[in-house]
Structures are given as C-alpha cells and as structure tokens.
Amino acid sequence: MRILIVEDEPSIANFIRDGLEEEGFAVDVADNGKKGLQLALDNLEDYDVILLDWMLPGMSGIDICRHIRLENKAVPVIFLTAKDTVDDVVFGLETGANDYIRKPFSFEELLARIRVLMRKKENESVVFKVSGVEMNIEKHTITKNGNPVELTQKEFSLFEYFLRNKGKVCRRTRIIEKVWDIHFDYDNSVIDVYINALRKKLDNPGKPSIITTVRGVGYKIEDDE
Amino acid sequence: MRILIVEDEPSIANFIRDGLEEEGFAVDVADNGKKGLQLALDNLEDYDVILLDWMLPGMSGIDICRHIRLENKAVPVIFLTAKDTVDDVVFGLETGANDYIRKPFSFEELLARIRVLMRKKENESVVFKVSGVEMNIEKHTITKNGNPVELTQKEFSLFEYFLRNKGKVCRRTRIIEKVWDIHFDYDNSVIDVYINALRKKLDNPGKPSIITTVRGVGYKIEDDE
DNA sequence: CTAAATTTTAAGCCAATTTTAAGGAAGACC
DNA sequence: GGTCTTCCTTAAAATTGGCTTAAAATTTAG
Numbered sequence: 001m002r003i004l005i006v007e008d009e010p011s012i013a014n015f016i017r018d019g020l021e022e023e024g025f026a027v028d029v030a031d032n033g034k035k036g037l038q039l040a041l042d043n044l045e046d047y048d049v050i051l052l053d054w055m056l057p058g059m060s061g062i063d064i065c066r067h068i069r070l071e072n073k074a075v076p077v078i079f080l081t082a083k084d085t086v087d088d089v090v091f092g093l094e095t096g097a098n099d100y101i102r103k104p105f106s107f108e109e110l111l112a113r114i115r116v117l118m119r120k121k122e123n124e125s126v127v128f129k130v131s132g133v134e135m136n137i138e139k140h141t142i143t144k145n146g147n148p149v150e151l152t153q154k155e156f157s158l159f160e161y162f163l164r165n166k167g168k169v170c171r172r173t174r175i176i177e178k179v180w181d182i183h184f185d186y187d188n189s190v191i192d193v194y195i196n197a198l199r200k201k202l203d204n205p206g207k208p209s210i211i212t213t214v215r216g217v218g219y220k221i222e223d224d225e
Numbered sequence: 226m227r228i229l230i231v232e233d234e235p236s237i238a239n240f241i242r243d244g245l246e247e248e249g250f251a252v253d254v255a256d257n258g259k260k261g262l263q264l265a266l267d268n269l270e271d272y273d274v275i276l277l278d279w280m281l282p283g284m285s286g287i288d289i290c291r292h293i294r295l296e297n298k299a300v301p302v303i304f305l306t307a308k309d310t311v312d313d314v315v316f317g318l319e320t321g322a323n324d325y326i327r328k329p330f331s332f333e334e335l336l337a338r339i340r341v342l343m344r345k346k347e348n349e350s351v352v353f354k355v356s357g358v359e360m361n362i363e364k365h366t367i368t369k370n371g372n373p374v375e376l377t378q379k380e381f382s383l384f385e386y387f388l389r390n391k392g393k394v395c396r397r398t399r400i401i402e403k404v405w406d407i408h409f410d411y412d413n414s415v416i417d418v419y420i421n422a423l424r425k426k427l428d429n430p431g432k433p434s435i436i437t438t439v440r441g442v443g444y445k446i447e448d449d450e
Numbered sequence: 451c452t453a454a455a456t457t458t459t460a461a462g463c464c465a466a467t468t469t470t471a472a473g474g475a476a477g478a479c480c
Numbered sequence: 481g482g483t484c485t486t487c488c489t490t491a492a493a494a495t496t497g498g499c500t501t502a503a504a505a506t507t508t509a510g
Contacts, residue, residue, distance in 0.1 A: 025371055099466055118295050169365040173244035173332050186240035190458060192498060203393050215466065215497070216378040217365060377467055415469060417488060440486065441476070 001160070002026040002046050002181065003114070006036030006064060007053040008078065014101075016051065019107045022112075024140065024157050026181040031051025037067055043188050046177065047075050052097075054081035065097055076117035080105075128163040130221055131210055133202050136164055142202075149201055154179070158194050159202075164212065167223030169214050195219060226385070227271050227403055228339070231261030231289060232278040232305065237328075241276065244332045249362070249382050251406045258284025262292055269298050271402045275338050277322075277378050279306035287320050294321035301342035305330075332420040353388040355446055356435055358427050367427075372394055379404070383419050384427075387436065392448030394439050420444060 003025045017027045018128040025152065033056040033196075036203065040050060050068070052061035065077050079100035099113050111125035115126075115138070128135045132145045142149045151159065162170055175186045175213045195211060203209045212220050228250050232238040240254045251316065253268075255261035256280040265275060275293070277286035290302050304325035324338050353360045357370045362385065367374045376384065382404050387395055397413045405415070420436060428434045437445050 042327060043331050043334070046333065107277045154457065167364065171244070171247040173240070173247055177331055177333060184237050186236060186243050187459085188243075189498090191458085192500085193458075195498090196500065213498070214365065217249075321489090379468065412470080414471085416491095417486095418469080420487090421489065438487070 001048050001118070001157075002028070002043075002178070003044075004028050004030070004036070004039055004047045004050045006030045006033065006040075006051065006056065006061065009034055009053075011153060012053075012080075015107070016110065019111070023111065024136070024153060024160070026157075026179075032057050033061070033064055037064045040068055048076055048118055050077045051110075052077060052079050054079055056152055078117065110161075128160075128166070130163065130166065131224060132204065133210060135159065144202055145204075148209060151198075151201065155194060155197055158191075159198055162219065162221045166221050169218050169220045171218040175218065191219075193213075226273050226343070226389075227253070227268075227277045227406070228269075228425050229253050229255065229261070231255045231258065231265075231276065231281065231286065233281055234278070235272075236306075237278075237413060241332070241335070244336070245327055246378075248336065249365075249378070249385060251382065253406055255441065257282050258286070258289055262289045262379045265289065266296065268402070269293070269296060269300060274344055275300055275302045276335075279304055286299055290320045290322055303335075303338060303342070353385075353391070355388065355391065356449055357429065358435060360384065362395050369427055370429075376423075377428065379420055380419060380426070383416075384423055384425055387446045391446050394443055394445045396443040400443065408440055 003020055005013055005016055005020075005027060007016070007029070008031050013029050013031065017029055020027045025048075028039055030039050036052070036056070037059060040047065042158065048072045051182055054061045055210065056064075061079055061081075065079075068075065068077065076098045079097050081100055098117055101110055101113060128137075133149075134143045135141075140156070140158070142151055142159070150209070158167060158175070159174060161179050172188050172191055175191055176182050195213075199209050199211060202211075212219060212222065215222055226249065228245055230238055230241055230245075230252065232241070232254070233256050238254050238256065242254055244277075245252050250273075253264055255264050261277070263282070264285060265272070277289055279286045280287075290304075293300065293302065301323045302321065304322050306325055307328045307329055308425055323342055326335055326338060347403075351361060351363045359368045360366075363379070364394075367376055367381070367384070383400070386400060386404050397416055400416055401413060424434050424436060427436075435446060437447065439445055
C-alpha cells in the first residue's frame with residue numbers, strides 16, 4: 001500500500017508521513033507541485049492514494065489532480081485544504097478529487113478517509129483469514145490459531161501483500177516494488193529472508209507452509225475458501 | 226514470447242530481465258547499441274517487443290529504431306528514456322517507436338505497456354482452454370479437469386506458446402527461437418524432453434495426447450472450440 | 451547516547467530445474 | 481526386409497534459484 005503526499009509545509013508533510021508509515025504504508029513525499037506531478041505520473045500504477053495540498057508553490061493541487069485525471073487514472077485523490085468555502089470544495093471535487101479534508105485535521109480523521117477510499121477502491125475486507133492465521137489490517141494484528149503473533153513492519157506489509165493477492169502468484173519483482181518500494185535494484189534476495197521469517201512465525205510445524213514457492217516466479221498463498 | 230532489451234546500465238537491464246522472466250518471457254539483453262541492432266536484425270521475427278534505452282554508447286536507441294523500421298518490421302518498440310522534454314518524445318515516436326516510458330519507472334507500468342502492445346499484435350487472452358486443461362497466465366496456474374497441475378517455468382512457457390498458436394503447427398526451430406533465449410545453440414532435442422514432460426502431466430491416460438506430433442515439422446494443439 | 455530491535459547483505463548449502471546424452475521405437479522410403 | 485531419419489524415453493550432469501544462517505548496517509526506543 002503506497003501513498004503519495006504533495007505538501008510544501010515540512011511539518012505537516014512529516015507529521016502525515018510518520019503517521020502513515022506507522023500504519024504500514026509506503027510513503028513518498030513531494031514538497032512542491034512539479035515534483036509531485038512527476039512522481040504521480042511516473043508511478044501512477046503504484047499509488048493507492050494521493051494526498052494533495054490545495055495551495056502549492058509552482059503548481060496547485062488542482063492542476064496536479066487534473067493532470068492525473070487526464071491520464072485517466074482512477075487512483076483516489078484527497079485534498080488537504082486550509083480554505084473552506086463551499087465553492088472551492090465543489091471545484092476540487094469537480095476536478096476529479098474523491099474527498100477533501102480541512103486543515104487543521106486530526107490524523108485519525110485523515111486515516112479514516114484514506115481507509116474509506118481504499119475500501120471503495122478494492123472493496124476488500126479489513127480482515128483476512130487463511131488456514132488458521134487471521135490478519136486484521138485496521139487493528140494491525142495477527143493471530144495464529146487464536147493466539148497473537150508479533151510481526152515486524154516489513155513482515156506485516158509482506159504478508160498483507162500476499163493476502164491481498166490470495167490465490168495469485170506474487171512475482172518477486174512486483175513484491176520488491178510494492179512492499180519495499182525499490183525500483184531498478186535487481187537483488188531481491190531480501191525476500192528470501194522475510195519469507196523465512198514469516199514461515200517460522202506463521203506455519204504449523206509438520207504441515208505444509210502457508211506460503212508456497214513458485215520456483216523462478218515468486219510465491220503464493222492458496223485461496224482456500 | 227521473446228523480448229529484447231538494449232540497455233547499457235547493468236542494474237536496470239538485469240532488473241527488467243528478471244522481472245520479465247518471472248512473467249514467462251524469454252529475454253535477450255544487449256549492453257550497447259551495436260550489439261542491440263545486431264540482435265534485433267538477426268532475430269527480428271522472433272521478438273514480440275523491443276525495449277530501447279534512449280542514450281546508448283556507440284549507437285543511440287533512435288538510430289536502432291530507425292534501422293529496424295528501415296527493414297520495415299512491425300515489431301513494437303518501447304523507448305526507455307531519462308529525458309522528458311516533449312520534443313524528444315515526439316521525435317522518438319516519429320522515428321517509429323510505439324511507446325516510451327520515462328525513467329525511473331515501476332516494473333508494473335512497463336509490463337502494462339508491453340501487454341498493451343502485445344494485445345494489439347495478437348490474441349492476448351489471459352485464459353486458455355483445451356480439452357480439459359485450462360491455463361491462466363496472470364495467476365500462473367494450470368488445471369486439468371479442475372485439479373491444479375504444477376508446471377516448471379520452461380514447461381509453462383512452452384505450453385503457453387502452444388496455446389497461443391492453437392490450431393497451428395509449431396515448428397521445432399520456431400519453438401526454440403520463441404521459448405528459449407538466444408544463447409541456445411541449435412540442438413533441438415530439449416524440446417523432446419519437455420514435450421514428454423508436458424504429456425505426462427497434462428494428458429488423460431488412454432486418450433490421444435493433447436499435443437500431436439507433426440513428423441518432420443513440429444507439434445500442434447488442436448483448436449477444439 | 452546507548453542499547454535493542456529491525457532490516458539488509460552475504461555466503462554456503464541443497465534441491466529442483468534445465469540440459470545433455472544415448473539407446474530404442476516408429477515412420478518413411480527404397 | 482533393410483536402412484535412414486525423426487521422435488520418444490530415461491537417466492545422469494550441469495546449472496540455477498531458493499533456503500538458511502550469521503553478521504553488518506540501520507532504525508527505533510529508552
């Protein structure tokens with residue numbers, strides 16, 4: 001799950017970034033409109049949500065949003081705005097934004113809106129279950145046969161990625177891009193280590209692993225409903 | 226499905242190669258313009274897509290593209306470029322490229338564009354079906370009468386090639402050229418071994434094989450719709 | 451600032467896959 | 481039938497890619 005923040009005020013940007021990273025998102029920050037648009041267009045497929053400041057040096061959030069929609073992409077966009085006139089808001093939504101939030105806002109509120117959009121986007125549950133293991137995204141918890149299991153951030157993100165793609169093969173290159181946010185680095189052996197960690201923590205000894213290896217391609221979690 | 230990458234930066238080239246191989250493509254890499262052109266012209270019929278770096282030592286991507294088009298070949302060409310001025314892009318497309326992608330890009334985006342071009346070119350369905358056997362390219366799964374069957378990478382690629390050419394005879398030389406990469410010397414007999422493996426895994430005992438031998442030519446899967 | 455936890459890098463090992471090789475079976479042609 | 485070619489089958493050799501572990505680097509917490 002990857003989010004782009006376009007916001008020139010460092011304190012706000014950092015505040016949001018830290019908060020989102022704690023929630024397990026991969027976060028990119030652009031501190032002006034041009035960089036923001038660049039990042040957005042270059043990685044449009046990868047962002048699950050984009051947060052746009054309304055007022056930005058160089059190029060406004062509205063402009064960015066228009067450009068994104070010109071590329072006809074459905075990525076959810078949320079405006080962060082100090083303005084609060086109804087006109088502006090309507091205008092923002094007309095340019096193709098999905099939601100807006102008025103500054104100052106609580107992080108909790110922002111997160112709630114992000115979750116709403118993400119849920120709409122992929123109408124997925126927040127709870128995943130597979131052979132005795134249960135993951136609750138919102139609570140950020142994992143249980144195995146009812147007992148809590150501690151996962152580190154990376155382990156959690158990786159497992160989340162697998163579950164969101166239950167039944168499909170997850171290719172190594174895609175995993176590196178989506179979970180690690182690394183492009184162009186062809187050494188993806190980190191994955192091995194994390195697969196090992198996940199298996200140690202989640203598998204039932206004696207039984208076949210929850211995560212099956214597809215040699216030369218990647219890994220897969222079976223859809224067992 | 227075979228792809229040529231002409232890119233001098235090894236990290237980028239390897240990254241793309243690995244990613245594409247995970248997707249089941251046969252991949253050739255040239256690390257300079259001259260080699261790239263050589264490979265392209267020598268095997269023009271075999272490549273389904275060619276990826277060209279814009280800036281290359283010796284001979285630029287544009288030059289290569291021009292040469293390819295002089296040979297009047299319709300193979301789709303995608304430019305990988307660090308430049309981003311509109312002029313350059315227009316120029317690139319005018320030389321006969323079909324698309325371009327700005328570095329840095331995500332692998333997913335590149336793959337999406339490759340798929341678009343291939344779809345234009347041929348029947349790019351994601352699911353194939355023939356006498357009880359079903360192949361899903363995206364999920365990377367095969368089922369026989371509903372039950373999952375495990376194929377190795379090469380088996381998968383070979384079977385995919387047959388299905389994409391359902392009803393047509395697949396000549397041995399052609400198979401080698403499409404499914405195996407350029408480093409292969411022309412001993413065809415690997416195919417026998419893989420045909421054997423596929424038949425063992427996919428045929429229904431007692432019934433005629435899914436893959437029929439066309440003696441002196443190659444093999445064929447009947448189009449039974 | 452230090453200590454602990456997490457993440458990444460590195461390396462040797464092992465197993466699955468891929469390729470080579472070789473003998474036998476089946477068509478094709480005389 | 482004999483001979484030649486092409487394909488099938490099997491087994492062994494070579495290679496590749498994933499597994500595991502430990503240590504190094506980085507980040508986070510106290």
